[in-house]
Amino acid sequence: MIPEGIQFAERFDGVSGSAIREIFKVLGKPGMISFAGGNPSLAALPDEICADIARDVIKADGKRILQYGATEGYPPFVESLSAYIQQQYGFDLELNGVLPTTGSTSCMDLMLKAFINPGDAVLVESPTFLGNMQTLNLYQAKLIPVESDEGGVMLDKLEEAIKEHHPKLFYVIPSFQNPSGRTLAADRRKPIAELAAKYGFIVMEDDPYRDLRYTGDHLPTIKSYDTTGHVAYMGSFSKIISPGMRVGFLVAQKDILRKCTIGKQGTDLHTPNLNQAIVDQFLRRGLLAPHIESIIPAYREKMELMLEELKSFPEGTRYFVPEGGLFIWVEMPEGFNATELFQAAVDAGVAYVPGTHFYPYGGHHNTLRLNFSNSTPEQIREGMAKLRKLFTENIG
Amino acid sequence: MIPEGIQFAERFDGVSGSAIREIFKVLGKPGMISFAGGNPSLAALPDEICADIARDVIKADGKRILQYGATEGYPPFVESLSAYIQQQYGFDLELNGVLPTTGSTSCMDLMLKAFINPGDAVLVESPTFLGNMQTLNLYQAKLIPVESDEGGVMLDKLEEAIKEHHPKLFYVIPSFQNPSGRTLAADRRKPIAELAAKYGFIVMEDDPYRDLRYTGDHLPTIKSYDTTGHVAYMGSFSKIISPGMRVGFLVAQKDILRKCTIGKQGTDLHTPNLNQAIVDQFLRRGLLAPHIESIIPAYREKMELMLEELKSFPEGTRYFVPEGGLFIWVEMPEGFNATELFQAAVDAGVAYVPGTHFYPYGGHHNTLRLNFSNSTPEQIREGMAKLRKLFTENIG
Numbered sequence: 200m201i202p203e204g205i206q207f208a209e210r211f212d213g214v215s216g217s218a219i220r221e222i223f224k225v226l227g228k229p230g231m232i233s234f235a236g237g238n239p240s241l242a243a244l245p246d247e248i249c250a251d252i253a254r255d256v257i258k259a260d261g262k263r264i265l266q267y268g269a270t271e272g273y274p275p276f277v278e279s280l281s282a283y284i285q286q287q288y289g290f291d292l293e294l295n296g297v298l299p300t301t302g303s304t305s306c307m308d309l310m311l312k313a314f315i316n317p318g319d320a321v322l323v324e325s326p327t328f329l330g331n332m333q334t335l336n337l338y339q340a341k342l343i344p345v346e347s348d349e350g351g352v353m354l355d356k357l358e359e360a361i362k363e364h365h366p367k368l369f370y371v372i373p374s375f376q377n378p379s380g381r382t383l384a385a386d387r388r389k390p391i392a393e394l395a396a397k398y399g400f401i402v403m404e405d406d407p408y409r410d411l412r413y414t415g416d417h418l419p420t421i422k423s424y425d426t427t428g429h430v431a432y433m434g435s436f437s438k439i440i441s442p443g444m445r446v447g448f449l450v451a452q453k454d455i456l457r458k459c460t461i462g463k464q465g466t467d468l469h470t471p472n473l474n475q476a477i478v479d480q481f482l483r484r485g486l487l488a489p490h491i492e493s494i495i496p497a498y499r500e501k502m503e504l505m506l507e508e509l510k511s512f513p514e515g516t517r518y519f520v521p522e523g524g525l526f527i528w529v530e531m532p533e534g535f536n537a538t539e540l541f542q543a544a545v546d547a548g549v550a551y552v553p554g555t556h557f558y559p560y561g562g563h564h565n566t567l568r569l570n571f572s573n574s575t576p577e578q579i580r581e582g583m584a585k586l587r588k589l590f591t592e593n594i595g
Numbered sequence: 596m597i598p599e600g601i602q603f604a605e606r607f608d609g610v611s612g613s614a615i616r617e618i619f620k621v622l623g624k625p626g627m628i629s630f631a632g633g634n635p636s637l638a639a640l641p642d643e644i645c646a647d648i649a650r651d652v653i654k655a656d657g658k659r660i661l662q663y664g665a666t667e668g669y670p671p672f673v674e675s676l677s678a679y680i681q682q683q684y685g686f687d688l689e690l691n692g693v694l695p696t697t698g699s700t701s702c703m704d705l706m707l708k709a710f711i712n713p714g715d716a717v718l719v720e721s722p723t724f725l726g727n728m729q730t731l732n733l734y735q736a737k738l739i740p741v742e743s744d745e746g747g748v749m750l751d752k753l754e755e756a757i758k759e760h761h762p763k764l765f766y767v768i769p770s771f772q773n774p775s776g777r778t779l780a781a782d783r784r785k786p787i788a789e790l791a792a793k794y795g796f797i798v799m800e801d802d803p804y805r806d807l808r809y810t811g812d813h814l815p816t817i818k819s820y821d822t823t824g825h826v827a828y829m830g831s832f833s834k835i836i837s838p839g840m841r842v843g844f845l846v847a848q849k850d851i852l853r854k855c856t857i858g859k860q861g862t863d864l865h866t867p868n869l870n871q872a873i874v875d876q877f878l879r880r881g882l883l884a885p886h887i888e889s890i891i892p893a894y895r896e897k898m899e900l901m902l903e904e905l906k907s908f909p910e911g912t913r914y915f916v917p918e919g920g921l922f923i924w925v926e927m928p929e930g931f932n933a934t935e936l937f938q939a940a941v942d943a944g945v946a947y948v949p950g951t952h953f954y955p956y957g958g959h960h961n962t963l964r965l966n967f968s969n970s971t972p973e974q975i976r977e978g979m980a981k982l983r984k985l986f987t988e989n990i991g
Contacts, residue, residue, distance in 0.1 A: 201850050202824035204795015206763075208712050216857040223665070238663050246657025253649035253869070261642025265837035267634050269619070301697055301841075301863040308862050312733070316604050334861035337708070367602075399600015428598035441661035443868040454597050461612045465730035466704050466862060467697040471870050472839040473649065 210317075210337050222552060225545055232582035235550040237377065237525050238573040240501075243494040244441055248486065249477060256476040264472040270463050272299040273475035279482040280448055284434075288420060288450075294428055296456040298463070301470045303407055303435035303447030307331050308466065309459040310368070310403055310431060310449070311338040320364040324352050326528075326557030326566070328377045331370065331405070340367075342559040349519070350384030351376065357391070361398050368401045373421060375408040375524025378557045378568035382522055385418045392421050395429035401455075407435035407447075410491050412523035413499035428452025436478050438525070439491050446470065446478045501571040501579060502527070508583035513591045525572045528554070530565060535594055537567040544589055549582040606713075606733050618948060621941055628978035631946040633773065633921050634969040636897075639890040640837055644882065645873060652872040660868040666860050668695035669871035675878040676844055680830075684816060684846075690824055692852040694859070697866045699803055699831035699843030703727050704862065705855040706764070706799055706827060706845070707734040716760040720748050722924075722953030722962070724773045727766065727801070736763075738955040745915070746780030747772065753787070757794050764797045769817060771804040771920025774953045774964035778918055784817045791825035797851075803831035803843075806887050808919035809895035824848025832874050834921070835887050842866065842874045897967040897975060898923070904979035909987045921968045924950070926961060928990065933963040936989055943985055945978040 201207070226233045257264055264273070271277065281297050284290055300306050315321070317339035323332065325344030335342055343364050346356045352371060360366070371391070373383040383391075395402045404421045422432040431451040436444065449459060463469070481487045505527055509518050515532035531537060538553040554566025571579060597603070622629045653660055660669070667673065677693050680686055696702050711717070713735035719728065721740030731738055739760050742752045748767060756762070767787070769779040779787075791798045800817045818828040827847040832840065845855060859865070877883045901923055905914050911928035927933060934949040950962025967975060 202795075202797075202848055203792070205797060205825070205851075206710075207854055208708065208710050210708070210712075211854060211857070214857065216860065236663070241658045241662065244658055244661040246653055246661055249661060250650045250653035250657060253653055254646045257642055257646035257649055261646060262637045262640055263839075265640040265642055265645060265839045266637065267632070267833075267838040301867070304864045305862065312604065312606070314601075314604050316606075330860065330864075333857075337858065337861050396599070399598075401598075401601060429601070437663075442663040443659075443661045443865075445863060445865070445867040452598055455601075458603055458607060461607070461610065461729075462733065464612065464726065465733050466701065467841060468700045468726070469839075469841070471697070471841040471867055473870065474867050 210339050214333060214336050222550065226550055230548055231545070232549045232574060232578045232585070234569040234571070234574065234582060235552045236573060237570055239438055239442060240494070240497065240572050242497065243572075245490055249441065252477050252480045253473065256480060257473065260476065264476055268469040268472045270460050270469045272470065273472045273479065276475040276479040279479050283482050284448075284450060288423060288432070290422060290432070290450055294426075294452055295450050296453045298449045298451075298456050298460060299470050299475050300447045300449055300463070301467055302437060302442070302445040303405065303433045304330065304334075305466065306433040306447055306449040307334050307403070307405070309462045310401070311335065311340070312462040313455065313458040314367050314401060315340050320366040322357065322360050322364070322366045322369040323559060324371055324376065325559065326378055326554060326563070327370065327559075328372060328405070329556045332559060335370070344559050347379065347381065349381060351381050351387060352383065354387055354390055358394060361394060361400070366400050368403055369395070370403045370405065371421070372405045373418075374406055375411065375521050375526070377408070377524070378526050378552070378554065379528045380519045380521030380524055380526050382418065383421075388419060388421045389424040392424035392430050396427040400429070402430040403433060404430055405433045407433075407438050408524040410439050411495065411498060411525065413495060413502060415522045422450065428455065431455060439487065440478060440481055444474050444477065446474050498572055501574065501576060504576055504579050505569060505571040505583065508579065508587070512587055513594045515594065516590070525570050527569045527571065529567050529569060531567075531590065532594065533565055535590070536564045538564045540589065540593055544586065547585045547589055549585045551586070606735055610729060610732050618946065622946055626944055627941070628945045628970060628974045628981070630965040630967070630970065630978060631948045632969060633966055635834055635838060636890070636893065636968050638893065639968075641886055645837065648873050648876045649869065652876060653869065656872065660872055664865040664868045666856050666865045668866065669868045669875070672871040672875040675875050679878050680844075680846060684828070685819060686828065686846055690822075690848055691846050692849045694845045694847075694852050694856060695866050695871050696843045696845055696859070697863055698833060698838070698841040699801065699829045700726065701862065702829040702843055702845040703730050703799070703801070705858045706797070707731065707736070708858040709851065709854040710763050710797060711736050716762040718753070718756050718760070718762045718765040719955060720767055720772065721955065722774055722950060722959070723766065723955075724768060724801070725952045728955060731766070740955045743775065743777065745777060747777050747783060748779065750783055750786055754790060757790060757796070762796050764799055765791070766799045766801065767817070768801045769814075770802055771807065771917050771922070773804070773920070774922050774948070774950065775924045776915045776917030776920055776922050778814065779817075781814045784815060785820040787817050788820035788826055792823040796825070798826040799829060800826055801829045803829075803834050804920040806835050807891065807894060807921065809891060809898060811918045818846065824851065827851060835883065836874060836877055840870050840873065842870050894968055897970070897972060900972055900975050901965060901967040901979060904975065904983070908983055909990045911990065912986070921966050923965045923967065925963050925965060927963075927986065929961055931961045931986070931990055934960045936985060940982065940985055943981045945981045947982070
C-alpha cells in the first residue's frame, strides 16, 4: 500500500525487480543446490589475505582512507589501476581516463546516466545479462536485440540494426558471455569498433569474466581497437577478487569519463576508499595474477564436470561449451518449458535461472542458465542428477 | 572534444559538476587553510579502531563479507541498524523498512529515482545543500525554493508553495542545516509531517548532522510524527564515524523502500559488505556513543573560536550562531561580493564556499559558508585573520 497521493516515477513502469535477485531469496532452504546466481566459489574468496590487507591499509593511510575522497578515485589506486590497465590491456591513456566505480554495475548506471534519454535505442545481444537489462529499462531505453551465433553478435545483423535504429549504445559482453557462455570471435572485434566510429554510437564493452579463461588464449578487447573514443570498457574485480567488495572500473574517452564522474557525484560521491585501497594492494603486491592462477583449476574442473553430466541429459538437450567464465547455457527442445519447471526444480532441491529472463522481450522458455562456480563437485553431480531426472520426466 | 556523432543525455544540460568538488581541487596548495568542504576533523576519524575492526570482521565472517550480498543489506548490520534506529529515533518499523546505502548521497539518488519524472516540482529550503541540488537537477526536477527564517522553513510559505506547485517532494535538512546552520524549530516539525499527508507529497528529511549537537537538546525528527508513510529519513555515519566509508541508511515506508531497493539493484547492486560490517561493530560494541562524545568538545571549541573571530569582522557582517553541525553561515552587507572575492581569498591562502552556490537560482553573492571542523584552532585564527583583512579591504 503506497502512501496516499503518492506516485512513483514512470521509469518504474513495467520494472518489477531483478529476477535473479528474487530467485536468490528462495535459495535459503537448507540443502538447496544452486546453479542460479553468478557467485564466485567461496573457496576462491581471499578472506585471510583481505583481513590483513584491510588492517594494513588503514594502519598505513587511515586518515586519508576514512576521510572524504575524490569522486575520481583514491589516488594510489588510480595510479596502480592505470598501470594495470596499461599493462593488461594496452589502452591509450592519453585518449582515455580511468574511473574506479562501486562495482561494474555502477559503470553501467553512470554510462546510461551520461547518455540515455527516454526512448533512445540501445542494441543488446540476445540473450544478454538481465541485471543490466533492468538498468536499461529504468533509464527507459528502447532495447533492440541483435542476433548472435556461436561467435557472438553477428556483424551483418548488427549493422542492419544500426541503420534501422540509430542507437546511442551497443551493450556487449565479449568474453564467456552472461548467459550464453559465448566469446565474441576475434575477427568481429575490430569491425565493431569501426562501426561505432562510422555510425557515431558508443560500444559498452562489459568484460568481468575475461580473466577466467580455462582454455585458449586471451583475445584483444574491442576497446583495444578504439582510436576515436567510441568504445567504453567496464572492468570488474568481482569475479577475480571479491564481489562483496564492490570495486570495478570504467575506461572511457576523457570527456565521457568526465560526464560519468559528474554523474557519480550524485550517485555515491565516491567509491569507498577502503575498498579501493584493498584492491590497490592486490595490484601493488603482485597478488592478483597468482590468485587468479590459483582459482582457475577448480573452476575448470567444475565446468568440465557439469559438461560431462550434461552428456547424459535427455536427447535433444543442446548446450554451449564455453572457454571460461561461470555459466553453461542449455537449450532444451522446443516445447520444453524451463520457466514453468523452475518451481518443481526448487522443490526437488536444485535451482537454475530460466533463460527467458535474459531476453529483452521474453520467450525462449526452452532455455536455461547453469552456474557451476558456486557449487562443489558433489553438489554438481547431485544437482545435475536431479535436473536430469526432472527434465527426462518433462520432455516431449 | 566529444567523440564524433555522440550526444550526452539531456539531464546534463546546465549541470557542470559540483562547485564544492571543484573548489576542493584548488585546495591542494601547501599551507592552504580551508573553510570550504564539510569534512570531519582528521582527529575525529577512528582509524586505529577501524583497522582492528576491519580485520576482525573479515576473520570472523570473511566468506560472507567477500561474497555478493543482498541489495537489502548485510544481515547483521540490518539487524543492529534496526535496533539502533528503534532506540535512537523510535521510528515505527512496522510501517517502515531500513535500507543500508552507499552514503546518504545514495539515499537521495534512490529516492529521486523512485519518484521524479522530468519537470516534477521539488520544494527545497533556500539556501540548501548544493550537492543534492545537483542531483535534483540531474533528475530534471523543477526546484522551488521556500523561504526560511531563523527557525528554518516557514510554514506559511511552505503551504503556499505546496498549493501553487503540487510538489512530489520536499527536501529538508532539519538539524544545523547545510549551509545555514539553522535548526528547524520544534513546533514546525509535526505540521510538516501533517502537510505531507494532507497534500500527498514526500518529505525527505536529510539529517546527517543530528548527533553533532554542541548545545541544547535533541529535537524530535519530522519522521517521528509520520503515521502515514509520507516522510523518508536519510541518515549517515559520515559525520560521526567516517565519510570515506560511505555508509548511510534510508528509513521509509515499506513500499517506497522496496522501490528504492529495486533502483539500487541497478546503481551498485549492494553497499559493500565490509563497510556495513565495520559500522555494525561500532553499533554492536557500543562504540558509537562514546566516540561521538569524544569528538564533540573539539568541534564545539572550534565553532566557538570561529564565532569569536567573527565578532571583529567589519561592521555589517552578520552570522548565524548554530547549536551544532559543521558550518557557520555569514551574510555580508549588500554589495559585498563573496563570489568574486573567492579567488583573492585562495590567493591569500584561505578558502570558503561562496553562498551563491547554495541557492537554486544563484544570486545572494554577499553570503558565504564557513566550515570549522576540518581546521585546527591555529588555522582558524590565522584563516579568519586573513578573511577579516580581505573583507575589510573590500567592504562598502
